[in-house]
Amino acid sequence: MPRYKATIAYDGTDFYGWQVQPNKRTVQAEMELVVNKMAKNPAEHIRVQGSGRTDARVHAKGQVAHFDLPFDIPADAVRKGLSTMLPYDIGIKKVEKVSDDFHAQFNAHDKTYFYRFSTTEYIDPFKRNYTGHWHRRLNPELMQQAIGDYVGEHDWLSFVASGFQQKTTVRTVYSAKMWVKPEIEEIWFEFSGNGFLYNQIRIMVGVLLEIGNGIRPVDDIQRLFEVKDRQQAQFTAPAQGLYLMDVKY
Amino acid sequence: MPRYKATIAYDGTDFYGWQVQPNKRTVQAEMELVVNKMAKNPAEHIRVQGSGRTDARVHAKGQVAHFDLPFDIPADAVRKGLSTMLPYDIGIKKVEKVSDDFHAQFNAHDKTYFYRFSTTEYIDPFKRNYTGHWHRRLNPELMQQAIGDYVGEHDWLSFVASGFQQKTTVRTVYSAKMWVKPEIEEIWFEFSGNGFLYNQIRIMVGVLLEIGNGIRPVDDIQRLFEVKDRQQAQFTAPAQGLYLMDVKY
Numbered sequence: 001m002p003r004y005k006a007t008i009a010y011d012g013t014d015f016y017g018w019q020v021q022p023n024k025r026t027v028q029a030e031m032e033l034v035v036n037k038m039a040k041n042p043a044e045h046i047r048v049q050g051s052g053r054t055d056a057r058v059h060a061k062g063q064v065a066h067f068d069l070p071f072d073i074p075a076d077a078v079r080k081g082l083s084t085m086l087p088y089d090i091g092i093k094k095v096e097k098v099s100d101d102f103h104a105q106f107n108a109h110d111k112t113y114f115y116r117f118s119t120t121e122y123i124d125p126f127k128r129n130y131t132g133h134w135h136r137r138l139n140p141e142l143m144q145q146a147i148g149d150y151v152g153e154h155d156w157l158s159f160v161a162s163g164f165q166q167k168t169t170v171r172t173v174y175s176a177k178m179w180v181k182p183e184i185e186e187i188w189f190e191f192s193g194n195g196f197l198y199n200q201i202r203i204m205v206g207v208l209l210e211i212g213n214g215i216r217p218v219d220d221i222q223r224l225f226e227v228k229d230r231q232q233a234q235f236t237a238p239a240q241g242l243y244l245m246d247v248k249y
Numbered sequence: 250m251p252r253y254k255a256t257i258a259y260d261g262t263d264f265y266g267w268q269v270q271p272n273k274r275t276v277q278a279e280m281e282l283v284v285n286k287m288a289k290n291p292a293e294h295i296r297v298q299g300s301g302r303t304d305a306r307v308h309a310k311g312q313v314a315h316f317d318l319p320f321d322i323p324a325d326a327v328r329k330g331l332s333t334m335l336p337y338d339i340g341i342k343k344v345e346k347v348s349d350d351f352h353a354q355f356n357a358h359d360k361t362y363f364y365r366f367s368t369t370e371y372i373d374p375f376k377r378n379y380t381g382h383w384h385r386r387l388n389p390e391l392m393q394q395a396i397g398d399y400v401g402e403h404d405w406l407s408f409v410a411s412g413f414q415q416k417t418t419v420r421t422v423y424s425a426k427m428w429v430k431p432e433i434e435e436i437w438f439e440f441s442g443n444g445f446l447y448n449q450i451r452i453m454v455g456v457l458l459e460i461g462n463g464i465r466p467v468d469d470i471q472r473l474f475e476v477k478d479r480q481q482a483q484f485t486a487p488a489q490g491l492y493l494m495d496v497k498y
Contacts, residue, residue, distance in 0.1 A: 011374040059375075083370075088377040121332075125260040126308075128337040130375075 001068040003102055004078055006031075006048075007094040012059040013129040013240070014089055019053045027054075027063075027090060034085045035067050038078070042070050051108045051247040055199075057239040059130070062093070062112075062246040066104040102249070110174065110248035113201045115189040116241045117209070131186065132205070132241030136213050140180045140187065143212040149221035150176040150191070150204060158224040158233055159207075161199035171195050178208075190245075199236050206235035250317040252351055253327055255280075256343040261308040262378040262489070263338055268302045276303075276312075276339060283334045284316050287327070291319050300357045300496040304448075306488035308379070311342070311361075311495040315353040351498070359423065359497035362450045364438040365490045366458070380435065381454070381490030385462050389429045389436065392461040398470035399425040399440070399453060407473040407482055408456075410448035420444050427457075439494075448485050455484035 016024035031048040050065040079095040118131040153172040173193040265273035280297040328344040367380040402421040422442040
C-alpha cells in the first residue's frame, strides 16, 4: 500500500471544517469520497488523515494530509486525478509519495497560520467570506508592541476555547508578525509554532485587537499567561479571516 | 419625493442577477426590501431603478441605481441606513441626492466592465467564483493585436446572445484594454462603451480567447462585424469573471 502526502488548498466558506461529521459537508469527507473512488471502491474504506482540524469557514492554502492507495501510481497522476474529481472549492497543490511511517498529524512539527482583518466602515462584499472585520478605534503601534509577547514557550490555558482535549496546554510560538496595509484597509497577522490549541489563533488575534482598541493594556498578554484562566479572553476573531498556510515535517 | 442615486458593489455569487424575479434572490429585490423598510412601508411600493441588468453570478463594483424616498433625509444617513440593513454581499459605496429628472438607466452614457481570467492548470479554489478559467494554449500577443478592432461604432449583431430586445445592435466601444499578469496567472480585460448588449462583453472575451488559442484568425473580429450572424460566436465567457465597474452620467 503506497502512501501519498497531499498539500491541499480550500475555500472554507461552504464547509463545516476539515473533519468528517455526519450529514455535514466537510473537506475530509470530500477527499475520502474521491480517494476511495480513485482506489476503485476498495473493501476497506481508505481514510484521509489531515495534519489537524480546521473549523467551519476557516480556509487553507497549505493543509497536509496522507492516505494509502491499494496500487502504485505516480504521484502526479494522483494529483491530476484528485484535481479533476474534487469540487472546485478544494484544490490539490502537490502530491508526493512518502514512506509508510509518514503521518500527517503526528509528524507535523511546525504550523503557520495567517489572519486577515478588514478595517473598512462597512464590510466589503468581496471580503465578507475571506477576512475578519473590525471598525472600532485601533492603534496598530500598541499591537506591534504587544505581539512579540506571544513568542516562546508558554502555557496557553487563557487562550483556548472550552472543549479542548489535549493533556497539556504548553506550546511554543516561533514567530508572531503583523502588517498594517492602509492601501487596502487591512491588518494581517502571521503565527508559526509547534502546534496550536482549539481556537488559539483566533483568541490571540482577538486579544491583539482589544489591545489596539485600548480595552486591554499593552502588557496584558503577559498577565494572561500568568492567570491561566479561560474566562479572561472571550473575544474569538471570526473564522473566515483564518488561513492554515503551511505545515512542516 | 427627494431622489437618491446610490453606487453599489455586490458579490454576484449568490444572486440571480440584478433584476427582480419571482422566487429568486436578486440584488434589486434586496435593495427594494430595504429601501421600502427605510421609507416605513409606504402605501406605494418604491422601485429601485438600476443602470441596467447584470446576470446571475456577475459582480459589480460600481452599479448605479436611483430611488425616491417619501421624506428628505441627508444622503449620508441613507448610505448608513442601507449599509446597516443590507446583507453582507451588497455594499453601498456612495449615496448622493440628485434632481427629480435623474434616471439611472436612461441617463447612463458610458459603462465600464472588467473581466478576469485565470490560466492555472486547475482552478484556484479562492478564484472559482471571481474569475473565468481557461487552461488551453494561449498566445496573448495575438489577443493584444486583435483587441483594438473592438474600438469604435459597430453593429454588434454577431456578439449578442439570443433573447436581446433592443431595436438596434449598433453601439460604440470607447476603449478595449488587456493586461497579462503572469505573477498571478491571470489575464484581465477592460471595456468601456456607450452601452452593451445582452452577453456582449462575455462573447467579446470568448472571441479574444479563441483568437489567442488559434481557433480564430487574428483579424476575425472584423469578419464578425461584417457577417452580422449571431451563430458565429458561440463561446460566452463564464459570468463569474465579469464585473460592472463604472457608470458615467
